[in-house]
Amino acid sequence: MSTSLFDLKGKVALVSGAAQGMGRAMALALSEAGAGLMLVDRNVDGATKTVTLIEAYNRRAVVAPCDVSDPDQIRSLFRRLDTEFGRIDFLGNVAGEGVIGSPEEISLADVERSWRNLVLGRFCMCQEAGRRMLAAGGGSIVNIGSLASTTALGRGHIGYSMAMGAVAQMTRELSTEWSGRGVRVNAILPAQVLNPSLEARIAADPALKSRYLSGIPMGRLGHPDDIKGLAVFLASDSASWITGALIPMDGGNLAMNSGGSVGPTSAKGAQ
DSSP states (O other): OOGGGGOOTTOEEEEESTTSHHHHHHHHHHHHTTOEEEEEESOHHHHHHHHHHHGGGTOOEEEEEOOTTOHHHHHHHHHHHHHHTSOOSEEEEOOOOOOOBOTTTOOHHHHHHHHIIIIIHHHHHHHHHHHHHHHHTOEEEEEEOOGGGTSOOOTTBHHHHHHHHHHHHHHHHHHHHHGGGTEEEEEEEEOOBOOHHHHHHHHHOTHHHHHHHTTOTTSSOBOGGGGHHHHHHHHSGGGTTOOSOEEEESTTTTTSOTTOOOOHHHHTTOO
16 A cells, blocks of 8 residues: 555644643654644644654644633734645644543533533634635544543532543534545544643542553553554545544543453553
């Protein structure tokens, strides 16, 4: 099979949350495949470090500070994209955080904050990118969802899960509206991926790690680099007939029945 199917040379990608975690890993993979990058994050220092890593591939990358819960900042971001690059071929919607709180106690303000971060911001990014992609006749959008997009997590995730459920349906609707005009829209649904936030939660409650691993047949937590190949695939011509998909990235979590258990062979793989 020709590697040109995965070649992104001459393409432009915008990735939010590019300062760390899956956003950084996605940006690095896209640049390695040939794309130019606009790196979006509130954490300018972290995004600048990502630029330094991208320079090793001799690709162009610029940092663009933006709070993805603010539509005005997003619109300004895309005007800058027009000036800096003049096109967009791929959008990686990674940034956004939810607020944890039990259903009976969480404030409506925190529910709204989760919605603005994870739904309104993602939709505004899709809308701005989609307008440009439709005008150009093609493009690819990937929304980062969660296992909470389709299943319940409990443990105070009510605001987060409602928002992620909306991300899944937004992905399907946009795909249905736009795919016939050349713009593919998909979502990646990760399970627990090690990032600074999750590492802090596990440090505060070490029992969390074994709880998570009990539901992951592959016997390990996710790593940000796990998204690299999938991101390049969905951005490239090799995924030209893949749209509207909600793709788990979960080590087998969704495949396992709630009464199932990780076998001894899988357990040996736990780190």
